[in-house]
Amino acid sequence: MLWYTGRRLLQMIPVFFGATFLIYFMVFSLPGDPIAALFGDRQPSPAVIEQLRAQYNLDKPFIVQYLIYIGNFFQGDLGTTYSGRAVSDVMAAAFPITFRLAMLALAFEAFFGIIVGLVAGLRKGKLFDASALVVSLLLISVPTFVVGFVLRLVFGVQLGWFRTTVSGAAPWGELVLPAIVLASVSFAYIVRLTRASVADNLNADFVRTATAKGLSRRRVVTVHVLRNSLVPVVTFLGVDLGSLMVGAIVTEGIFNINGVGGTVFKAIKLGESSTVVSFIAVMVVIFVVANLLVDLLYAALDPRIRYAK
Amino acid sequence: MSQTLLDTTPEGTENEEQPLLQIRNLEVSFQTQRGLVPAVRGVDLTLYAGQTLAIVGESGSGKTTTAQSIIDLLPGPGKVTGGQILFEGRDLTTLNAKEIQAVRGNLIGYVPQDPMSNLNPVWNIGFQVEEAIKANNVAQGKEARARTIQVLKEAGLSDAQDRLKQYPHQFSGGMRQRVLIGIGLSARPKLLIADEPTSALDVTVQRQILDHLGTLTRDYGTSVLFITHDLGLAAERAEQLVVMYKGRVVESGPSQEILANPQHPYTQRLVSAAPSLASRRIQSAKHAGAGDPEIFGEGSLDDTLIARAAERENAAPVKDLISVRDISKVYRIRTKGLHTNELRAVDGVSFGIQKGTTTALVGESGSGKSTVAKLILQLESITTGAIEFDGQDVAGLKGKELLKFRRRVQPVFQDPYGSLDPQYNVGNTIAEPLLAHGVGTPKERQERVKELLEQVSLPWASRFRYPSELSGGQRQRIAIARALALKPDVLVLDEAVSALDVLVQGQVLNLLTELQTELGLTYLFITHDLAVVRLVADNVCVMQKGRIVEAASTDEVFENPKQSYTQELLAAIPGGNFQFGR
Structure with missing residues (x-):
């Protein structure tokens, strides 16, 4: 197990360099001059532009720019944005907000998704099951911004239960409604995944044997059906944790949250290589670690899976 | 219809003794999209304390459904629609969920298949x-x-x-x-329902486990309700027998009596089709002449076998079509850390197969018999040794040569459910090898499919059906037709009939024997079932732990086994010691 974990962590190194290199190259290749774009209609003198280009290393060839960036990265210097803020400060502001939002969304979709999916699976073909399927289909097919605006209108404006926008610090309480919106699509997938898995396991031979032992229905379901059904759900949650952590531009846009998604979006528009690449580097690490966690959790849930090497 | 049965009580008990379990006119149906489909139609049976009763029948006969309805284990759409299940005088069909839960495990134990x-x-x-x-x-x-x-x-x-x-x-x-x-016996139940408890196991393991189960239940005085498709096993393990067919009880009574003198035509067919029993009769039939057509149905296996045996005696010795010389296969298995262990799956195996004959490789699981098949089929590479096919060394064949070899040597695998693509209809499945080897025009291929379907006795109309719509026996016929599509010389049959019911197994074996005479095929027959070997093989190689421990003609192996291991295998065949009449 230790070997396996270590090997997986080592794999992060080539992934890290590959991803940062590719992203740096892509931002570099974006059309337009980022310095010129900074000033809009009132262009400064060529001398000022030259000075700025030199300051951000934009006058050097691509590969040199990348190596300078990587060199600084490992000395803890992530560069500055064109507006002069340190990229590390921007990250320190954005990541905690997105982290809170992602955790809330994950908790919501896991808790309610599994419960609704379990009940639907146990009552396959009944009214509850049918309504769960219809609702989940709706959540999957209706775009997030529609769900977001509707929920904001109903719960925020009409009922007044939640604030319609999130303040700059984005405390946990204000993030509840955005988290529900963010979780809605994944919630629908988890309902369907759990339902199918539970319905499948209900017909398994070992469930019949468990019943024949004289166990109560409740014990058969919780001990023998649920645990076996969670394996595919956990995989999904792990992958989803990754995508939730890297931000949700639409949801953040609706509720005016200054999270990761919006920040990266702005940086891409400005062509700020160091901001974009720094954020992406952190995201890559989060993704790889989340996947590793899923694989380890897998082994905990299903003893047949053992990672020898 | 069902008869009144089992009014015989065990010796030394009074006639008025209350039976432990009494099923009266039980009816079970399954709710499907086409309405209620009956699975059990009026079953009666009676089991007294301390007795062992076996329900025998092929799959789909309702034997498992009957057993499951006793403790309400029926799958979702199944329902008891009539009759009574009296356990110690209490009707189990009227109990609510809580009450039946108290019966399960505690009073009635269950050992699944x-x-x-x-x-x-x-x-x-x-x-x-x-x-x-x-x-x-x-x-x-x-x-x-x-x-x-x-x-x-x-x-x-x-x-x-x-x-x-x-x-x-x-x-x-x-x-x-x-x-x-x-688990089934943990609460010392009064009744144990054992649903095919050993059909998935090797015969020697099966014997040990059944012996053990017999001792335990005798010690505790537990009654046993045995469910099995194996007549020999039922006769050996149960005093009372109930034969089920299409949801009805067709015959019941003391086991030995039923097997020695079956009354109902279905029981008669079952007795004659059970290979462990039939094997003895082939010899006698050989001398006595033709068998009873009533019982053998279409295409008597015996006739074909006798004809072939006669042919064989006249035939001059020919060169081996396949000759396997001292082959070994070593797998490297990783253990802890960086160490590897060597596993000799096949260890210095040599044998030859003459054209037009059947050689059987017999052994328990793990004996390496399937690995030999894979080596011959060139699905795995041999570690040492040589395999010659028609005078040519086949080890390491590549590209075109390998394709040519594959055309002539075709496999049929064990699981007719797993070896057919569920998304391919029958016609396409059979035509696929032709397509893969680029044989013929579409029209010619269709002609060939038609011919092949005829050869395996399936209607032309079945070409549009999908595997899920066919029975196990039909699927195995398709697999055989697919293997025959390229007109091969050799079929490697890896447990090809092991997953089938006795009657279906008999039909498929018949078909294989007919095809062999018709097309001059050579078979390598891999199986753990010695009874089947007796029916189809000319020569037998017994494998144990990767080695061939005994190799001889079938008659010799069965009549005069030299190795103790072979004797053990033979002794473990259920019902092997019984003499059965018709």
């Missing part, structure tokens, strides 16, 4: 046994743990204490079945 799928893979063995003990209030807390160990030891797991924390996948099939028997 397939040890591979009947233990929950994510909980350890100790947990799963202890759970049953606690649920039935046999013991709680620390005592339950001690009792778990005791139950497992009784079931034949001597090292139970050390293995409690292990998971089902770390146990062999036989060990798992012992665990399931332990």
Whole structure:
């Protein structure tokens, strides 16, 4: 197990360099001059532009720019944005907000998704099951911004239960409604995944044997059906944790949250290589670690899976 | 219709004694989209305390459904629609969920069919046994743990204490079945329902487990309701027999009587089709002439076999078509750290197969017989040794040569459910090898499919059907037709009939024998079932732990086995010691 974990962590190194290199190259290749774009209609003198280009290393060839960036990265210097803020400060502001939002969304979709999916699976073909399927289909097919605006209108404006926008610090309480919106699509997938898995396991031979032992229905379901059904759900949650952590531009846009998604979006528009690449580097690490966690959790849930090497 | 039965009570008891289990006119139906489909139609049976009763029938006869309805284990759409199940005078069909839960495990134990799928893979063995003990209030807390160990030891797991924390996948099939028997008997129930408890196991393991189960139930005075498709096994293990066919009881009474003198035509067919029983008769039929057409149905196996035997005696010795010389296969298995262990799956095996004959490779699972098949088929590479086919060394064939070889040597695998693509209809499945080897025009290929379907006795109309719509026997015919599509010289049949019911098995064996005479095919027949070997093989190689321990003609092996291992295998065939009439 230790070997396996270590090997997986080592794999992060080539992934890290590959991803940062590719992203740096892509931002570099974006059309337009980022310095010129900074000033809009009132262009400064060529001398000022030259000075700025030199300051951000934009006058050097691509590969040199990348190596300078990587060199600084490992000395803890992530560069500055064109507006002069340190990229590390921007990250320190954005990541905690997105982290809170992602955790809330994950908790919501896991808790309610599994419960609704379990009940639907146990009552396959009944009214509850049918309504769960219809609702989940709706959540999957209706775009997030529609769900977001509707929920904001109903719960925020009409009922007044939640604030319609999130303040700059984005405390946990204000993030509840955005988290529900963010979780809605994944919630629908988890309902369907759990339902199918539970319905499948209900017909398994070992469930019949468990019943024949004289166990109560409740014990058969919780001990023998649920645990076996969670394996595919956990995989999904792990992958989803990754995508939730890297931000949700639409949801953040609706509720005016200054999270990761919006920040990266702005940086891409400005062509700020160091901001974009720094954020992406952190995201890559989060993704790889989340996947590793899923694989380890897998082994905990299903003893047949053992990672020898 | 069903007859009144089993009014014979065990010796030394009074006639008025109340039966432990009495099923009266039981009807069970399944709710499907086409309405209610009856599965059990008016079954009666009576079982007294301490007795063992076997229900025999092919799959779909309703035997398992009958057993499951006793403790309400019917799958979702199944429902008892009529009749009574009296257990100690109480009608189990009228109990509510709580009441039946108290009966399960506690009064009636259950041992399921397939040890591979009947233990929950994510909980350890100790947990799963202890759970049953606690649920039935046999013991709680620390005592339950001690009792778990005791139950497992009784079931034949001597090292139970050390293995409690292990998971089902770390146990062999036989060990798992012992665990399931332990669970079934953990609360000392009055009745044990054993649904094909050993059909997934090797014959030697089967024997050990059944012996053990017999001893346990005798010691505790437990009645046993045995469900099996194996007539020999039923005769050996149960005093009373109930034969079911299409949801009805067609015959019942003392086992020996029924097998010696079956009354109902279905029972007669079953008796004659059971290979372990028929094997003895082939010899006698050879001398006596033709068998009774009533019983053998279309295309008597015996006739073909006799004809072939006669041919064989006249034939001059010919060169081997396949000759296997001293082949070995070594697998490297990673153990802890960087160490590897060598596993000699096949160890210095040599044999030859003459054209037009059948050679059987026999052995328990793990004996390396399937690996030999894979080596001959060039699905795996040999480590040392040589395989010659028609005078040509086939080891390491590549590209075109390999394709040419594959055309002439075709496999048929065990599982007719797994070896056909569910998304391909029958016609396409059979035509696929032709397409892969670029044989003929579309029209010619269609002609060939038609011819092949005829050869395996399936209607032309079945070409548009999908595997899920066919029975196991039909699927295996398709697999055979597909293997024959390229007009091969050799068929490698890896447990090709093991998954089939006796009657269907008989039909497929018939078909194979006919095809052999018709097309001059050579068979390499891999099986664990010695009874089948007796029916079809000319020569037998017995394998154990990767080596051939005995190789001789079939008659010699069966009449005069030289090795103790072969003798053990022969002795383990259920019902082998019974003499059956018709």
